[in-house]
């Protein structure tokens with residue numbers, strides 16, 4: 468009986484530690500920091516280590532911009548590629564990173580071409 472209770476306490480402690488560890492694993496990043504989602508952020512990812520599952524928060528004035536998750540061709544050519552690329556428009560979009568390259572552009576006319584694009588590699 469006493470031994471059973473001890474095991475239960477140990478099991479509970481392990482579960483708590485696991486919960487803390489899992490919670491700590493996914494980080495949240497505000498794209499562009501206080502500037503938010505805007506032009507010429509290509510240097511912003513440089514000092515950070517992104518992991519799959521991390522969350523990017525894109526803050527911008529709703530209607531002034533959007534966020535489109537494109538592939539590498541879309542990023543390079545500032546085009547909505549693939550055609551069914553997801554378009555975010557809330558002004559406070561939260562997007563979970565996948566492993567590998569994550570490419571985001573703004574598809575309002577001229578914005579991507581003027582540098583409103585970001586490419587992030589997640590491990």
Ligand SMILES: [Cu+2]
Pocket residue numbers: 531532533573574575578579583
């Ligand atoms: Cu824009």
